[in-house]
Amino acid sequence: MTNANSKITFDCGAMMKNRFMLAPLTNQQSHDNGQLSNDELKWLTMRAEGGFGLVMTCASHVQEIGKGFAGQLGIFSDRLIDGHIKLTNNIKDQGSLAVIQLHHAGMRSPSELINEKPVCPSDNEKTNARGLTLEEVVQLREDFITAAIRAKKCGYNGVEVHGAHGYILTQFLSSEINKRTDHYGGSLVNRSRLLFEIVDGIREKCGEEFLLGVRLSPERFGMDIEEVRSVCQRLINAGNIDFLDISLWDSFKIPNEEKYQNMTLLEHFSNLDFKKVKWTVAGKISNAVDVQNILDAGVDFVSIGTSAILHHDFPKLVIENPDFSPIAIPVSEAHLKKEGLGKNFVAYLKRWPEFVK
Numbered sequence: 001m002t003n004a005n006s007k008i009t010f011d012c013g014a015m016m017k018n019r020f021m022l023a024p025l026t027n028q029q030s031h032d033n034g035q036l037s038n039d040e041l042k043w044l045t046m047r048a049e050g051g052f053g054l055v056m057t058c059a060s061h062v063q064e065i066g067k068g069f070a071g072q073l074g075i076f077s078d079r080l081i082d083g084h085i086k087l088t089n090n091i092k093d094q095g096s097l098a099v100i101q102l103h104h105a106g107m108r109s110p111s112e113l114i115n116e117k118p119v120c121p122s123d124n125e126k127t128n129a130r131g132l133t134l135e136e137v138v139q140l141r142e143d144f145i146t147a148a149i150r151a152k153k154c155g156y157n158g159v160e161v162h163g164a165h166g167y168i169l170t171q172f173l174s175s176e177i178n179k180r181t182d183h184y185g186g187s188l189v190n191r192s193r194l195l196f197e198i199v200d201g202i203r204e205k206c207g208e209e210f211l212l213g214v215r216l217s218p219e220r221f222g223m224d225i226e227e228v229r230s231v232c233q234r235l236i237n238a239g240n241i242d243f244l245d246i247s248l249w250d251s252f253k254i255p256n257e258e259k260y261q262n263m264t265l266l267e268h269f270s271n272l273d274f275k276k277v278k279w280t281v282a283g284k285i286s287n288a289v290d291v292q293n294i295l296d297a298g299v300d301f302v303s304i305g306t307s308a309i310l311h312h313d314f315p316k317l318v319i320e321n322p323d324f325s326p327i328a329i330p331v332s333e334a335h336l337k338k339e340g341l342g343k344n345f346v347a348y349l350k351r352w353p354e355f356v357k
Helices: 038-049 078-093 134-153 170-173 193-206 224-239 265-270 287-295 306-310 314-320 333-338 343-349
Strands: 020-022 054-061 097-103 160-163 211-216 243-247 278-282 299-303
Touching: 020 314, 038 054, 038 078, 038 343, 078 097, 078 134, 097 134, 097 211, 134 160, 134 193, 134 333, 160 193, 170 193, 170 224, 193 224, 211 224, 224 243, 224 265, 265 278, 278 306, 287 299, 287 314, 306 314, 333 343
Parallel strands: 020 054, 020 299, 054 097, 097 160, 160 211, 211 243, 243 278, 278 299
Antiparallel strands: none
16 A cells, blocks of 8 residues: 655656645636746645645646647746746745646647647648648757756756647647658657657756656547557656656546457556656546555556645645545635635636536
């Protein structure tokens, strides 16, 4: 039985004080130019105060054209550095690891936000996205790496490369979406090439002591479980990542595809050979019993989303009480405000029926 309060030491040497990570949550609280707002600063600082061993930012875009939602925190320019320094200081003051998620929405960038056509590995009629030129793919790789260097300068302990949920790196990985005919399209080795070049470039430029993770999701957007497993194993074997973050939507579910229904989604990944790499999963881990079940399944640490919104101190509450369950939804706006959410985040949560009273 893994104790949720036990420490983890990553291969790079970074130490996490417990088994709780704040999942990277879209919250629309920052300024439209990508600058950190006081609301976002407060929201993330409170999660560090609440005991999360690792506090991850929302998806933070590495190019202006990669913006995925209004009020997104950016990491694409040096003029955004001051806000990030403030944030990393606040998180680290609480003894938590500060990690930023590096993101580019690709064809999922709303054209009204970026004032041009979104981009994709190849032309995509459905989303009216245009295919990237080879020069642009190389520039995208460099901008991911530069964003990681910038993050290190801001004091982040590390970065997570967002390769999940149908954003640009998923689009490259997907045989359904990626129709390129150069060495970034075709075989799985080619479709995953950009991801590996980004990871290797970050490790080379940011050094051995920088925490480096990758987020992948095994379903939807043309993702095939066996292909995603293969990419995971190759990332582990290459020795450049410290952790894998597998986003499952629901950690306890059976896969959608019939040929993979012989075991749960979680089991498909728990039998990888993780070697020195730690792993976490996200998806409906909502109470203390769920946390313990996931840790007992061999997962190194849990990524908490909804319950971290409901209780900024979810880790402390679970560590104190092995039967803890969060407040039932819907909750009042006053409750969310007390838990450190700004008005834009509360408005965003109203998209989900039944969340906010």
